[in-house]
Amino acid sequence: MITFRGMIVGALMASAVTVGSGAVGAQEPDRLRGVITETKAERPYRVGVTLVHFVDDYWKGIAYGLAGEAPKAGVEIVRMMGAGGYGRVAEQIAQLETLSTMNLDAVVLGATNYDGFDRAIKRLTDKGIKVIAVGVPVNSKQIAAGVTIDEEEVGHKLASFVCRHKPQANVITIPGPNGPVWNKLRFDGFKKGADACPGMKLYGNTFQGDTKIEDGLSQASDLLIKDPGADYIYTAAANLGIGAGMAAKRMSSKAQVATGTISDRTVELMKEGHVAVAVSEQPILMGRSAIQVLVRLLNGKPLPEMTAPGAIPYPEFHVPLVEMTAKDLVNYDLSTYDRPPANWQVPSFQ
Incomplete structure (x- = not known):
């Protein structure tokens, strides 16, 4: 049913309109x-x-x-x-x-x-x-x-993606800070998805740091040194994923990032092949x-x-949630539902 x-x-996916696509009869997307x-x-x-x-x-x-x-x-x-x-x-x-x-x-x-x-x-x-x-x-x-x-579903979608593409994958995990529940639920979902994929192995699995790019960069760099044969890097959110993608790029690692959240820099790394998938929230x-x-x-x-x-x-x-890969970006406009304008500032309302 x-x-x-x-x-x-x-x-x-069908409701998104790419800016500048020139599609005949294209309408403004429904804001809701x-x-x-x-x-x-x-x-x-x-x-x-x-x-x-x-x-x-x-x-x-x-x-x-x-x-x-x-x-x-x-x-x-x-x-x-x-x-x-x-x-x-x-x-x-x-x-x-x-x-x-x-x-x-x-x-x-x-x-x-x-x-x-x-x-x-x-x-x-x-x-x-x-x-x-x-x-x-x-x-x-x-x-x-x-x-x-659905925070668990974020993690589950990412694990399912990895399982579809390489069931025997070695996966480095960067679950995010210790304390908030959102990233714990995501990691719970990822582990459940991994458990349903015989052969997938997870490394790292430690809640630490914050959600900044430098956290993803430092943790991914350390884990890639310990496990240079990793196939994927799971990260809880966009900035961690950006940092992890930067680490993989600098170290010429084959590991690709599977991350929650998508941003402009995520897209750049996706086009370069360092981010395999992001879940659009x-x-x-x-x-x-x-x-x-x-x-x-x-x-x-x-x-x-x-x-x-x-x-x-x-x-x-x-x-x-929407699962995004490089091929999906052709017909998806991030500015409609995901990314505020670069020059937008939070109003004071005062």
Whole structure:
């Protein structure tokens, strides 16, 4: 049986239009890509935002999606802040305290860590402020809803790709920092996919560092010295993948990167043959979808198709994933759903 979400995933690639393709009758792509129906605010809601940072295309893309969709939906973003990186719990709690004083209807939280926010979120909800999570999960039953992706499925897609192309592959893994849950779930998915592929061997498997390019570069360099015969390098996210691809290129390694998230530099390395596959998480679409979920929540209307609370203690709306290889880039425009304009700056909203 084909589900509604399965139909969406199958149609995603067809809905993208390449800029400058010259296709006859090409239309502007649907900004919501058919994954969620547009809803308007019943009154001008005031919303505050705090995200992990604005350094990479993932979080900057979410911010771009939030900022662009809010006025279309009749929502005013009063303040948008970045906490400065993963693990900055104290800094982000201080931002939540600031937002609690601003007469808001809701707060959008891209949490710097899975744990540590429950009390701060409860102080907001006690004031009648709705809180939704975006981009990553957070351990709080006070969250009204989450908008993200199926993190395990990211890892599973990457392992399935490697298995299809080389079942006996030796794979170096760079799972990302210790602490956040999103990258643990991705690695869980990758390991499950590897377990289903007899002969695949994983090396590394250590949570450490951050998600910066230099983390991917240093970890991949060290692991390639230890295992020069590696076929693939799994990385949790784009900057780690970029760093790993740079390491493989510098060391003339045959190892190709399989990574979550895609950016311009990922594309360059993909075209050079150092990145084999990236899972597009569509962060701009995620930001737009978060506004739409939030509007429904504040309007008191039914939410779209959500996962039931379970390991994550609140319902989640999952933006579909798209597997990207070099051949897929010909007909895919990253600027529509994945990558904010290079010159775009996060507005102050002040």
